[in-house]
Amino acid sequence: MQIKDFDYYLPEELIAQEPEPRRDESRLMVLPKNGGAPEHKLFKDIVEYIDARDVLVINNTRVIPARLWGEKEGTGTTIEVLLLTRRGEHTWEVLVRPGRRVPPGTGIIFGEELRGTVEAVADEGCRIIKFQYEGIFEQILDRLGVMPLPPYIKKQPADPNRYQTVYARRPGSAAAPTAGLHFTPELLKTIKDNGTQIVTVLLHVGLGTFRPVKVDDITRHRMHAEYFEITPETARVINETRGRGGRVIAVGTTTTRCLETAGREDGTVQPGSGWTDIFIYPGYTFRVIDGLITNFHLPRSTLLMMVSALAGRERMLEAYAEAVRKRYRFFSFGDAMLII
Template identity: 60%
Template sequence: MKTSDFDFYLPEELIAQTPLERRDASRLLTLDKHTGQTEHHHFYELPQFLRPGDCLVLNNSRVLPARLIGHRPTGGVCEVLLLTDKGEGLWECLVRPGKKLRPGAQVIFGEGQLTATVEGELSDGKRLVRFHYEGIFLEILEQLGKMPLPPYIKAELQDNERYQTVYSKVMGSAAAPTAGLHFTPELLQQIQNMGVDLCYVTLHVGLGTFRPVKAEDIQDHEMHSEFCQISQETADVINRTKARGGRVICVGTTSCRTVESFAAEDGTMTARSGWTNIFIYPGYRFKVLDALITNFHLPQSTLIMLVSALAGREHVLAAYEEAVREKYRFFSFGDAMFIGDVMPSKAENGEKPAK
């Protein structure tokens, strides 16, 4: 299967640059994974596609405000992007301008409450950077850092919390698990009140999630690795859901990749943690996931390959073409999809579901 098989035309103006004022006001396109039938809704209508006995699996990772703007002692502006914590104040980072930030270079952030020294040079232009500070590093980072927004978002984010889910808890991601950005506390409570269980996994999203697929044959693509974990409590909820015939609905491709990485062949779950580089594309047999809530993804990306594994490439590309025609908003701050065995919501009223 070729990477070009997952291409589609996307006008640049459909790439959402800012979040909507109300999280759950985004649009929701439902796609029946069996028939390819689509309907158009809003995200606050999601409960009508859920059933008592289902469970939602949400990724509670929190985005690190990992983009630091500083200056060298000579005054030149520079940028440091935190990638991997090596311990004791040492981080693997991307830096700009690279020519000015060689080993030995000093950087000052804010009014000097945080400083750094470049200690080493790695492959791919990365640097080992040692940070110097007093107090708690994450608190200083919350004060000085900016969100590492994806490269296709050009607008400056006014409120960092809009690039966090309302249930984010465990700091560590370089990018948001964006399918969860649509939920409000009120919507989550409404879902629980109708008899749907909520459970949480953690997968720390790496910048590799934005890395394009350069291989012509998708099987030649090497996936990036990301750290993830699942508690016994969450494993128990998923196992109970399966046992009673409910659906496991993953919120986002990150939640999907976590449960599919750790599930036994029969779909049962136990508490686990570790690194995953699972690559899901058409032909994959899902062990746990029954339905998926997700945003609209980049052409030729591993993420559109994942959703195609669930609903079929032809169904997914047809739905994407329809979303473009209907001017849905794409990517991180864009609209959402519900992909699964969708019960036509309008059939009960004698109306014909929209196609």
């Protein structure tokens, strides 16, 4: 299976640069995974497609201000650092630019409060940095860091919370689980009032979610591991839902990766925590999820491959072509799709 099989034409003006004024008034394409024409709705209409038998699973990770700018000790060269994964109390795996300028032993100064030392080169050209500081790291990061928006978004949103879900709780992500950005507290309450259970998982979004595929044969691509947790209560609700014939609807590809990692052969979910490098592409048999809420993804991305595994590659590319014709908004601040 070739990377070119997941390419599509996208006019640049359809890449959303800012969110809709109201979260739940983004557009929603409803795509029946087993055939039939897509429907075109607003996101708040999603209540029409979820019922009391179902369970909605959300990822409650919270984006940290993970982008830092510092100066290389001794030369003053500007160094950009993107925090990816905490590896210890003072140690993080990071991306750096320019990477060739920061071999092990390099010191980086981030102002008077924070200093880092490159300890090692990790997989995919990442670095391991040990930070030195006084006080609470998260508070220092709030003062020095910037929200790590994707490079195709040219300016920070007026309200930084628009790059957080309304249910974000657990800090640790380098990117937002963007399918969840469309929910409002009122919409979640309506879904609950209709009898649908809502449960949470955790997957801290790191390099694995947005790292580009650099090989022609996608089966040779290897995902970067990301940390996840599933509580016993979440597993119980999901397993009971499946046992009575209800559907498991995942909010986002991160939630999907979490659930499919923990899924058993019989479709039940095992509670626990750990690291997942699962790569889902066409040919994969889903164990847990029955439906998926997701945004429109980049060409040639692992996220497009995942949704193609659920609905079929040709069908997904046809849906994307229709989204282009109908002027849907794409990527992180764009519109949504429900595959059901």
